[in-house]
Amino acid sequence: MKKTLKKLWFYIEIIIFFPLLIPYYFTTEKELIKQDNQKWVEYLSIQSKNLIIQLITLLKNAPEYRNLYYFRLKKGNLTAKIISQILKIIYRPCGYFFLDESCNIGGGLFIQHGFSTIIMADMGENCWINQQVTIGYKDKTGRPKIGNNVRITAGAKVIGNIEIGDNVVIGANAVVTKNVPPNCVVVGIPAYIIKRDGEKVKQELR
Numbered sequence: 001m002k003k004t005l006k007k008l009w010f011y012i013e014i015i016i017f018f019p020l021l022i023p024y025y026f027t028t029e030k031e032l033i034k035q036d037n038q039k040w041v042e043y044l045s046i047q048s049k050n051l052i053i054q055l056i057t058l059l060k061n062a063p064e065y066r067n068l069y070y071f072r073l074k075k076g077n078l079t080a081k082i083i084s085q086i087l088k089i090i091y092r093p094c095g096y097f098f099l100d101e102s103c104n105i106g107g108g109l110f111i112q113h114g115f116s117t118i119i120m121a122d123m124g125e126n127c128w129i130n131q132q133v134t135i136g137y138k139d140k141t142g143r144p145k146i147g148n149n150v151r152i153t154a155g156a157k158v159i160g161n162i163e164i165g166d167n168v169v170i171g172a173n174a175v176v177t178k179n180v181p182p183n184c185v186v187v188g189i190p191a192y193i194i195k196r197d198g199e200k201v202k203q204e205l206r
C-alpha cells in the first residue's frame with residue numbers, strides 16, 4: 001500500500017512539474033541544458049535514464065538546478081525566454097543562489113549546496129561550485145575568468161580581474177585575488193599553491 005501511494009505521488013509530482021519542460025522544447029539552449037543535466041544526474045546518482053524524468057526530478061528537488069535552468073533559458077531564444085519568465089511566477093527560483101545574467105558559462109556546471117553562493121564571472125565547461133562561494137569583483141577593474149573543470153569549494157572567494165586555469169581546485173575558505181595556473185590546488189588566505197600537476201608544492205601566486 002505504502003509503495004503504491006509512493007508511486008502515485010511520484011506521478012502526481014511529475015504532472016505538477018511538467019509545465020517546466022515546455023520552454024525546454026522551444027529553447028535554443030538544449031545542448032547546454034543537456035550537459036548540465038548529465039553532470040547533476042551523475043553527481044546526485046539519479047537512477048532514471050529518461051531525460052524527461054531526470055529534468056523533472058532535478059527541477060523539483062534541486063532548487064539551485066532550477067536557477068541554472070532559468071539562467072540557460074534566459075540566454076536563448078525569445079519564445080523560451082518568455083515562457084520561462086511566466087513559469088518563474090509559479091515555480092519560483094531559489095533566492096539563496098545567484099547566477100548573474102551577464103555571465104557566459106560552459107555546459108556541465110554543477111552546484112553542490114548553493115547556499116549564499118554568488119557567481120559573477122565567465123566560466124568554462126564542467127565546473128563545480130560549493131556553498132558560500134563568491135566569484136566576482138574586487139573593485140571596478142574586472143572580474144575573474146574561470147577555465148574548464150575548475151572546482152571552487154565551500155566558502156572560497158575568487159575576486160578581481162584574474163584568470164583561473166583549467167583543472168584548478170580552490171580549497172575551502174581560500175581567498176584568491178591572483179591568477180592561478182592550470183592543474184593546481186590552492187588553499188589559504190591569501191591563496192597559495194599546494195599541488196601542481198599532481199606534485200606537492202608550496203608556491204605563492206603571482
Ligand SMILES: CC(=O)SCCNC(=O)CCNC(=O)[C@H](O)C(C)(C)COP(=O)(O)OP(=O)(O)OC[C@H]1O[C@@H](n2cnc3c(N)ncnc32)[C@H](O)[C@@H]1OP(=O)(O)O
Binds near residue numbers: 112170174194195
Ligand atoms: C556539506 C558538505 O560536505 S559540502 C562539501 C564541503 N567540502 C569541501 O568544500 C571540500 C574542500 N576541500 C578542500 O579544501 C581540500 O582540503 C582540498 C581539495 C583543498 C585539498 O585536498 P587534498 O589535495 O587532498 O590536500 P591534502 O588534504 O593532502 O592537504 C594538503 C595540505 O594542505 C592543507 N589544506 C588542505 N585544505 C586546506 C584548506 N582548505 N585550507 C588551508 N589548508 C588546507 C592540509 O592541511 C595539508 O597541509 P600539510 O601538508 O601542511 O599537512
